[in-house]
Every structure is written in C-alpha cells, then in structure tokens.
Amino acid sequence: MTQEVKTRPLNRLKSMYALRAEVDKMYQVGGEAKAKGRPVAWVMLEGWANPILNAMDVITVYPENYSSLCAAQKLAGPFLERAETEGYPTHLCGYARACVGYSARMVELDGQIPPEAPAGGMPRPNLLISSAEVCDARFKWFQSLGRYFDAPVWTLESPSPNARESLTPGTYERNTQFLINEIRQFVVFLEKLLGKKMEWDKLDFTSDGTNEINRLRWEINQLRKARPCPMHTRDFWSVMSAALYRGAADPTVIVDGNQKMYDEVKYRVDHGIAAINRPEKYRMSFEGLAPWHSLSFLDDLADRGWNFVCESAYSPGRPVVIDLSKVSDPIERYVRKRYRSLASAIEIEFGPEEAPKVKEEIMREGTSYRLRLKHIRDYQCDGVVLHVLLSCRAASSGLSLFSDQLLDVYKVPSLIIEGDIIDTSLFNPVESLKKAEAFEDTMDHYKKVRKNLGFEW
Amino acid sequence: MVIATKKGLARVQELYQDRPQRVKELKAEGKKIIGYLCIYPVTEMMTALDIVPYRVLGDMRESITKADAYLPPVVCPFLRSCLDQGLKGKYDFLDGMVTSHICDVGSSLSGIWHYTVKTPFHYNIDTPHTVHETALNQTKGVMKAFQKALEDFAGKKITNAKLKKAIILHNEQRALVREAYELKKQDPPLISGAETLKTIKVIQSIPVAEGNALLRDIISEVKTRKNKPAKKNARLLVWGSILDDTPLIEMIESLDANVVMDDTCVGSRPFFDDVKITPDPIDGLAQHYLVDIKCPRTFRARDFYAAKKNYMEDLKTRFSYLSDYAREWKANGVILQSVRYCDTHGYEVPQVRDYLREIDLPGIYLEHDYTVGALAPLKTRVQGFLEIIG
Ligand code: SF4
Numbered sequence: 001m002t003q004e005v006k007t008r009p010l011n012r013l014k015s016m017y018a019l020r021a022e023v024d025k026m027y028q029v030g031g032e033a034k035a036k037g038r039p040v041a042w043v044m045l046e047g048w049a050n051p052i053l054n055a056m057d058v059i060t061v062y063p064e065n066y067s068s069l070c071a072a073q074k075l076a077g078p079f080l081e082r083a084e085t086e087g088y089p090t091h092l093c094g095y096a097r098a099c100v101g102y103s104a105r106m107v108e109l110d111g112q113i114p115p116e117a118p119a120g121g122m123p124r125p126n127l128l129i130s131s132a133e134v135c136d137a138r139f140k141w142f143q144s145l146g147r148y149f150d151a152p153v154w155t156l157e158s159p160s161p162n163a164r165e166s167l168t169p170g171t172y173e174r175n176t177q178f179l180i181n182e183i184r185q186f187v188v189f190l191e192k193l194l195g196k197k198m199e200w201d202k203l204d205f206t207s208d209g210t211n212e213i214n215r216l217r218w219e220i221n222q223l224r225k226a227r228p229c230p231m232h233t234r235d236f237w238s239v240m241s242a243a244l245y246r247g248a249a250d251p252t253v254i255v256d257g258n259q260k261m262y263d264e265v266k267y268r269v270d271h272g273i274a275a276i277n278r279p280e281k282y283r284m285s286f287e288g289l290a291p292w293h294s295l296s297f298l299d300d301l302a303d304r305g306w307n308f309v310c311e312s313a314y315s316p317g318r319p320v321v322i323d324l325s326k327v328s329d330p331i332e333r334y335v336r337k338r339y340r341s342l343a344s345a346i347e348i349e350f351g352p353e354e355a356p357k358v359k360e361e362i363m364r365e366g367t368s369y370r371l372r373l374k375h376i377r378d379y380q381c382d383g384v385v386l387h388v389l390l391s392c393r394a395a396s397s398g399l400s401l402f403s404d405q406l407l408d409v410y411k412v413p414s415l416i417i418e419g420d421i422i423d424t425s426l427f428n429p430v431e432s433l434k435k436a437e438a439f440e441d442t443m444d445h446y447k448k449v450r451k452n453l454g455f456e457w
Numbered sequence: 458m459v460i461a462t463k464k465g466l467a468r469v470q471e472l473y474q475d476r477p478q479r480v481k482e483l484k485a486e487g488k489k490i491i492g493y494l495c496i497y498p499v500t501e502m503m504t505a506l507d508i509v510p511y512r513v514l515g516d517m518r519e520s521i522t523k524a525d526a527y528l529p530p531v532v533c534p535f536l537r538s539c540l541d542q543g544l545k546g547k548y549d550f551l552d553g554m555v556t557s558h559i560c561d562v563g564s565s566l567s568g569i570w571h572y573t574v575k576t577p578f579h580y581n582i583d584t585p586h587t588v589h590e591t592a593l594n595q596t597k598g599v600m601k602a603f604q605k606a607l608e609d610f611a612g613k614k615i616t617n618a619k620l621k622k623a624i625i626l627h628n629e630q631r632a633l634v635r636e637a638y639e640l641k642k643q644d645p646p647l648i649s650g651a652e653t654l655k656t657i658k659v660i661q662s663i664p665v666a667e668g669n670a671l672l673r674d675i676i677s678e679v680k681t682r683k684n685k686p687a688k689k690n691a692r693l694l695v696w697g698s699i700l701d702d703t704p705l706i707e708m709i710e711s712l713d714a715n716v717v718m719d720d721t722c723v724g725s726r727p728f729f730d731d732v733k734i735t736p737d738p739i740d741g742l743a744q745h746y747l748v749d750i751k752c753p754r755t756f757r758a759r760d761f762y763a764a765k766k767n768y769m770e771d772l773k774t775r776f777s778y779l780s781d782y783a784r785e786w787k788a789n790g791v792i793l794q795s796v797r798y799c800d801t802h803g804y805e806v807p808q809v810r811d812y813l814r815e816i817d818l819p820g821i822y823l824e825h826d827y828t829v830g831a832l833a834p835l836k837t838r839v840q841g842f843l844e845i846i847g
C-alpha cells in the first residue's frame with residue numbers, strides 16, 4: 001500500500017529565509033554595537049528616519065518588530081502583563097504594551113537585557129525616535145518610555161492630510177516643505193546629540209539603497225497578480241521586516257536579497273508555480289495587521305485552497321521617477337525622491353481616462369472606492385479577511401466602510417476575524433476556522449454574482 | 458428674530474435639553490451653521506464670516522445603532538456616537554462639518570462622515586503632532602488653506618480686521634469662562650461641576666456673542682443665588698478625555714465631593730489660554746491651537762534638543778498647570794477619566810499619575826464606555842477613593 005505524502009500547505013520562497021535572517025541579526029548587531037559604545041536608537045517604523053540614522057552611524061532597532069517577534073515566539077505575555085501593572089490600559093497597542101513591559105523589566109535589571117528576552121533582546125537605547133506618521137501610538141508610546149529611560153525622544157513630524165485636502169492645490173508642496181524642514185531640524189538634533197556632522201554622501205547611499213529595496217518590493221508585488229499567485233502573504237510579512245526594519249544592515253545586502261526574491265518569484269510566474277501546494281481556489285487579501293502569534297492559521301486556510309495574494313499593510317508604493325539633477329540640497333533630494341503627491345499617484349495608477357473620475361469622486365465624497373479597492377480589483381480577489389484588532393485603532397477604524405464598499409462595488413465579501421497582533425487571548429483559531437469554512441459558500445455565491453454581472457474575475 | 462425668554466442657568470438648562478434649538482432658529486433666519494469636532498478647528502474664522510460654529514458631540518444616553526456599520530466597536534465610543542447621531546439625521550441642519558487630525562479615529566471619522574452623512578461643506582484640518590518650530594509653520598500654512606476653503610464656501614473674504622475682531626470676541630468668551638471658573642474657587646463652589654459642563658456645552662452650541670451674554674448672566678446669577686452647591690469634603694479636579702454630558706460628574710457630586718476644576722475639552726481646556734493678537738492673526742491662532750491648548754494629542758517635551766531627558770522635569774513642563782489648578786482651586790484629589798479606546802489619553806494616564814504622586818495629590822483612574830448604564834460600578838470606586846482622601 002502506498003503511503004500518501006501530504007505536502008505542507010504553503011510553498012515558501014527559499015529567498016525569504018536569507019532576508020529574514022538579516023532582520024534576526026539586527027538584535028545581535030545592536031547588542032554588539034552597544035557593547036562597543038556605539039549609540040543605539042529605538043526607532044518607530046516610519047519612512048524617513050532609518051537612512052538618516054544609519055548615515056550618522058547610529059544603530060537602529062525597532063521595538064514594533066521586536067514585539068511581533070516576542071509574539072511569534074509566544075513570549076509577549078509576561079511583558080504585556082507587566083505593562084498592565086505599570087498602569088497602561090489594556091486596549092492600547094499590543095506592540096507598545098509589550099515594549100513598555102520590556103522597558104520596565106530592563107529598568108528593574110539596571111539597564112540589562114532581561115534574560116527571558118528572545119533573540120538576544122533589544123539593547124538599552126541612547127535615543128528614541130518616534131513618528132507622527134500612521135498612528136497616535138507611535139509618539140505617545142515613545143513619550144511614555146520617558147518613564148524608563150533618560151534617552152531623548154524625537155518625534156519625526158510628517159503630514160497626514162485626508163484624501164480630499166491632499167488634492168487641494170498647494171497641499172503637496174506645503175507638505176513637501178514641511179518634511180524637508182522637519183528632517184533638517186532632525187539632522188540638527190542628531191548632530192548636536194552625537195557631536196558630529198552628517199556626511200551627506202552617506203545619506204545618498206543609505207537612501208538610494210532604501211529606494212532600491214522599495215522598488216524591488218514593488219516589482220515583486222506586481223508579480224503576485226499572476227494566477228496562480230506565486231508568493232503568499234506569509235512570505236511577504238516575513239521579508240517586509242528586512243525592508244522596513246532594516247536596522248543597521250548594509251542596504252546592498254538587502255537589495256541583493258530582494259533581487260534574488262524577485263528572480264525566484266518571476267521563475268514561479270513563468271512556470272505557473274503557486275504559493276500554496278493546493279489548487280488556488282480562493283484568492284484572498286488580508287486587511288489589517290498580522291496575528292503574529294497565530295500565523296499558522298493562514299496555513300490551515302491554505303490547506304483549503306485559500307491563497308493570500310495581497311494585503312493592506314506594509315505594501316510598498318510605486319517608485320517615484322523624477323529628475324532631481326537640479327536639486328542641490330541633499331535633504332530636498334531625499335524627500336522628493338520618495339514623497340509622491342496623491343494627484344500624481346492617481347494619475348499614474350489609473351491612467352488618463354480613469355484618474356479624473358477618481359479625483360472627482362474624492363472631491364465629492366471625501367474618499368474614492370476606486371482608490372481604496374484598487375488592489376482587490378488588480379489582484380482579482382474572491383474574498384478578504386478583515387482582521388479587527390482590539391488594540392489598534394489605526395488599522396481597524398476604516399475596515400467596516402471598506403468591506404461595505406467592497407461588497408457594493410465589486411461583489412467581494414469580507415470575513416471579519418477579531419483578534420490581536422500580540423495578545424493570543426483575543427484570537428480563537430478554532431472558532432475562526434469554522435467561520436472561514438462557512439465563508440467559502442459566501443465566496444462561491446459572489447463568484448457567480450460577479451460572473452453574471454460580467455466582471456473580469 | 459426669536460427672543461430668548463429664559464436667562465442664565467435656566468436658559469442653559471433649556472438649551473442643554475434641546476441643544477440645536479437656537480441654531481435652528483438662526484438657520485431659519487438665513488444664517489449658516491458649521492459643525493466642528495473637538496477643539497482644534499479654528500472657530501474664529503467661522504465667526505469672522507458670520508457663520509455660527511456648532512460643536513458636534515455624541516449622545517451617551519442613546520444606543521449606537523447606525524454607526525456600527527462604519528466604525529467597529531473597538532474605537533472611541535464618543536466618536537462612534539457622534540457618527541451615529543449624524544447618520545440618524547440629528548445634524549442635518551449643519552451647512553458644513555470641520556474636523557481636524559485630533560487622533561487616529563477622529564481623522565478616519567472625518568472621511569467616513571463626509572462619505573456617509575454628506576454635510577454639504579466638509580474640511581479636515583491636518584494639525585501637526587508636535588510643537589516643533591517646523592510644525593508651527595506648517596500649522597500656519599494649514600490654517601491659511603482652511604481659511605481659503607471657508608471663504609470659498611461663504612463666498613466672501615476674511616479680512617485681517619474681521620479675523621482680529623472675531624479673535625477678540627472669542628477671547629472675551631475665554632475670559633468669561635475663566636471668570637465663571639473663578640467662582641468655583643470658593644468653598645463650596647458657587648457653580649457645580651455638572652452646571653459648568655452644561656454651560657460649556659451650551660455656549661459651544663450658540664453664536665459666541667450670545668454665549669458671552671449668557672455667561673455674564675450666569676456669573677451674576679450664581680453670585681447671588683441661594684441654592685448653590687453644598688459644602689463637601691472633597692474638592693476634585695477631573696482630568697481626561699471628552700466628557701460631553703453630566704452623568705459621570707453628577708454621580709461624583711452625588712457623593713461627598715464637588716468637582717471644582719477640570720482639564721477636559723467640554724470644560725476648561727479650550728478656554729484657559731487666549732489667542733494672542735498678532736499683526737498677522739494666523740500667527741496667534743497657530744500658536745494657540747498647536748501649542749497652547751494642552752491636549753495629549755500633541756507631543757510636547759521640556760527641551761527637544763537636550764542630550765538627556767529628565768523625566769520629572771519633563772513631567773513638570775507638561776503638567777505643572779495641573780498643580781496650579783489644584784492649588785488655586787484647592788483640589789484635594791484628582792479623577793483621571795477616559796473613554797475606553799482613547800489612545801492619546803490612555804498613554805498619558807501613567808505619566809499624569811507619576812506627576813500627581815510627585816506633587817502628592819491623590820488620583821484615581823476611571824475608564825468608561827460612554828454609556829450611562831456603566832457608571833454604577835464606578836460609583837463604588839469613587840466612594841472608595843473619597844474615603845482614602847478623607
Ligand atoms: S499602527 Fe496600530 S499596531 Fe502599529 S504601532 Fe500603531 S497602534 Fe500599534
């Protein structure tokens with residue numbers, strides 16, 4: 001009797017492991033550098049600080065990433081509990097609470113890394129770089145760390161206009177100047193603090209590296225539109241850390257890793273190889289942040305033919321192609337290379353026929369379903385998973401409207417899964433799997449509805 | 458023109474029970490009414506255009522039934538309630554809605570409101586998050602853009618002279634509110650916490666000039682009235698997130714405590730600093746809205762450039778006004794309160810508590826879900842706290 005060999009549901013990319021290892025090294029590198037007296041910054045993920053800090057030879061580690069690492073190893077619990085005893089409400093961001101708990105432990109141990117900390121732990125910070133981008137937690141959390149460390153905190157400002165105001169004449173240029181001026185002030189702060197001058201050539205090097213990494217990530221994501229999709233969300237999440245939380249890693253190493261990944265994904269596309277070892281029955285988008293403690297839940301779904309082909313968070317934007325040969329100011333060059341106006345993004349993404357409609361829609365309604373749902377259309381999704389997080393307002397507050405519009409416009413249904421990025425107690429995998437099974441009927445139904453309405457997928 | 462028959466606190470009570478009454482009358486007379494969310498929209502510009510600014514609030518006495526479809530239960534229940542009211546048509550009289558980047562959900566709500574409630578004019582002010590010099594300059598630019606949008610809507614220009622006049626009128630209101638709060642320094646206070654909250658809520662629902670007249674009436678009335686609040690053992694300062702109705706304050710004041718001072722935004726927060734009169738009025742407005750209003754949504758620090766942070770010094774810079782409040786209003790305890798899911802206030806709580814410990818002022822933290830029903834268990838906790846502070 002032949003024995004049936006059951007393959008794993010996910011067909012993971014080999015190139016992912018090398019990139020992932022670069023992130024894991026971050027904590028070890030941080031610890032070693034700290035021991036040698038080099039300044040270490042804890043940095044909130046955001047687009048602007050890392051190349052500048054690296055150009056100033058500051059070692060960067062990312063508490064947000066570290067908290068997810070603790071969660072993935074199911075070691076975040078005690079840090080969360082500690083944050084609660086420190087008086088932090090339990091609805092606050094799980095990353096933040098784990099970090100607060102970690103910091104409190106560190107203080108208790110006289111600045112030493114807690115022995116229970118995974119991956120070598122984060123070394124005590126010399127400076128804290130928070131961000132006004134994306135969520136309130138980013139700067140409120142780092143401000144809170146003042147309770148534990150005497151490190152100065154810089155909150156890097158960044159404009160966050162709503163879509164309609166973004167399209168108002170003058171907004172883009174004003175916001176560009178704001179970023180330029182803010183980064184200039186940030187460099188002054190660093191120069192004073194570190195007692196050395198910024199080497200602008202180095203900034204060109206680190207920022208060009210970052211741009212190249214993002215370009216490759218964007219190209220890889222374009223390849224994921226193929227049927228079957230060659231790269232699963234789990235691989236995307238595993239390697240996004242190498243780009244977003246690069247730490248002090250040499251950008252050329254990360255560029256190289258992403259190039260290899262591009263080649264592998266391209267090979268899969270050319271040879272019809274899927275990201276799951278099952279027939280691709282449902283093409284899915286994951287909306288919201290990952291349940292780091294329960295990622296194997298997605299493997300269970302892959303086993304049922306669910307291929308997660310795109311996701312709402314951490315996706316790289318289309319690279320900015322712009323002639324900056326006449327811009328002599330390095331900070332202005334740095335900003336303009338990456339900061340794109342919403343108007344131009346719409347023009348490039350939608351083309352001359354559809355772009356005016358998108359803009360008109362935004363001016364009239366404040367939002368555009370075409371813009372918000374574009375990835376669902378581009379990647380031809382059959383359904384989306386909405387991960388509603390108890391502890392993250394930024395990622396959860398727009399989900400209901402999104403799912404409403406999605407069903408209305410593209411007849412794509414959403415499955416709501418309640419959970420958390422960190423806190424295992426808020427996610428019920430058995431219950432969620434049951435819901436997912438039942439959801440397949442809904443997706444099948446809407447596949448027919450789309451077909452009857454003449455949709456492309 | 459409709460003439461109000463009631464005066465002072467009786468008029469407050471009347472409008473508290475039917476908040477839009479007055480603006481609906483004005484709308485019938487042809488005035489434009491613009492709603493604003495939280496205290497960051499520049500209401501002076503509305504007044505300068507003869508538009509009535511009307512504070513958009515929720516209703517904690519009414520269940521949320523319509524907003525669920527657009528805002529999940531894991532976000533600020535106050536904002537959910539505001540949207541719910543909007544979706545139920547309670548704000549249909551508004552000609553416009555102005556929001557600002559107060560917090561993550563406040564910002565999301567702005568877009569959701571625009572899309573679902575469809576108030577004719579809509580604008581979101583992208584207020585920066587720090588008091589860096591760059592942020593102050595940015596605020597000026599952002600305000601000028603808002604001014605332009607408002608002018609386009611109104612079909613007329615705001616001259617510097619008009620804006621200055623509006624600032625003076627609003628400053629007059631700020632001064633009158635402070636004068637009313639002065640009356641709470643007495644023991645017992647001449648005006649209760651619940652009456653104060655109602656008054657603030659009402660003056661944010663009528664034209665500023667009418668609010669000023671009403672405040673004058675109230676000030677003279679409470680100085681002479683017989684049925685003033687009773688003397689109590691505890692004199693409390695209430696700190697925290699939005700509190701736009703009286704049940705929590707009434708619950709506290711039903712015990713052996715008077716709420717004599719607050720640091721909340723339907724309370725002292727928008728009124729305790731004047732807008733400075735500057736040659737370009739935008740300069741004074743930007744300074745006020747970004748720097749002077751002390752809401753935790755803005756990141757502040759003692760010295761951004763210092764090589765080392767001194768936590769206690771930092772706390773003093775950020776919170777010494779609380780110590781001033783406690784000293785001047787002779788508060789012997791602090792209630793820190795926040796609606797559940799408010800991140801900006803949630804992160805602040807341990808730090809405010811550290812500061813209160815440093816100045817030796819007892820405090821208790823209450824988290825609530827913006828419903829009247831959930832207040833009962835909090836009462837036991839407040840009772841326990843009152844026993845501690847003796
Ligand atoms: S986006 Fe959400 S999960 Fe991420 S740091 Fe902010 S609050 Fe936390």
Ligand code: SF4
Nearest residue numbers: 533560698699799801
């Ligand atoms: S209470 Fe908090 S979450 Fe709610 S609107 Fe105010 S700042 Fe935002």
